[in-house]
Amino acid sequence: MTTQDIDLGVVARGPQGPQGNTGATGAQGPQGNTGPTGPRGATGPAGPTGANIIKYNGDISGNGASGQTATFARSNLQPSDIAKVGDIVFDQYPNGNGVDIGFWRITSLSSTSCTVTGLSSGFTIPKGNKGDTGAQGPQGIQGPKGDKGDKGATGDRGPTGPQGIQGLKGDKGDTGTTGPRGPQGPKGDTGATGPAGPSNADTLKDLGDYTATASGTTSNSTYAGLPRTSGVSMSRVYKNGYPTPYGNVLNVAGVGSGQLLLGWSGTNSANEHLYYRSHRDNGYGGWSTWDKIAYVSDLTWANISGKPNVATKSDLTWANISGKPSIPNADDTTTVSSGDLNNYTTTGKYYMPNGVANYTNHPTTGTDMGDWFVMKVDAYHGGDMIVQTIYQINSGDVWIRQRWSNSWKSWRQINFWS
Structure with missing residues (x-):
């Protein structure tokens, strides 16, 4: 029962009656028609086709907010060789809370420089917490034994101890008796008497003239033409078949033989040449030919036999040189x-x-x-x-x-x- 305002005042409300039962839910009505499609939003900017993501080696001025521009050396792009207009460049640098990152788009590019425009404000990657220290790993295996150290220096020698007492002197042994002397052997035969030396011991005696034997003759014996069959001797050359008409010959006779001819010059105060020949140790083939010992004065171009046809000093003129370069005249x-x-x-x-x-x-x-x-x-x-x-x-x-x-x-x- 409700109360009602009357002119006489307000009548008090009576007690509330019991709640009525809830009515049954009615069946759901049919779905209404779909409303008209709203207008299409503006199309966002198309992403670059095949764009590269390139890092800038350093910090680009600004945080990459839209419209910001910056120009820098192309060599700061990482990598710079694949960069092209439209590529995305990002840079990063640490701050107190982590790492700031800005994004830019390349708008112009040359072989040395690059210009970029910001895409949106950068953002910060917060610094992560330091991880826990890992557990200590197991102890490694023992390393190989080190090399033996150097031997230490020898210590000082200690003082010499006192001399011991002298031992007893031994008894002197008996001297043996001398044996009997043996009988004297027979006297040996007397050797043959050697040849008498020259009357003057300081001079090799000239044994006189001996005709030279022919060289290369098979009938010549080892000692043919020598005054003695052994030893050293001297003989004279005086128009008797030697290479020079006058001189002396030193003869060396043994199993084989040799002769050295020291000639006399036919001109006053002048040298004659030396000659040498030899004979092997048998009678076949005879004496060798005489070899003339040359002096330095003999070593002239005219004395060389079989020499090649070469230019002389007088031939070495500019006119005789073929293939010479053309040298310009300094005044031409x-x-x-x-x-x-x-x-x-x-x-x-x-x-x-x-x-x-x-x-x-x-x-x-x-x-x-x-x-x-x-x-x-x-x-x-x-x-x-x-x-x-x-x-x-x-x-x-x-x-x-x-x-x-x-x-x-x-x-x-x-x-x-x-």
């Missing part, structure tokens, strides 16, 4: 009617019979363009440095320029007189 001058002065890089002198205006790359300011001239070219350092000097005939003006490493400098007018 080449005449040039026209042309490009840049092409004259070989050392030399050039005569230009026409005015300066007929040649390209000539001096211009302050020169007489109709004046003919001569030009001197000097090349240095393998052609790296070229110096050209122009002397004008009528005006007497002098011009000079140089080229270094294929780059010509400007012409400069100079003056050697006042």
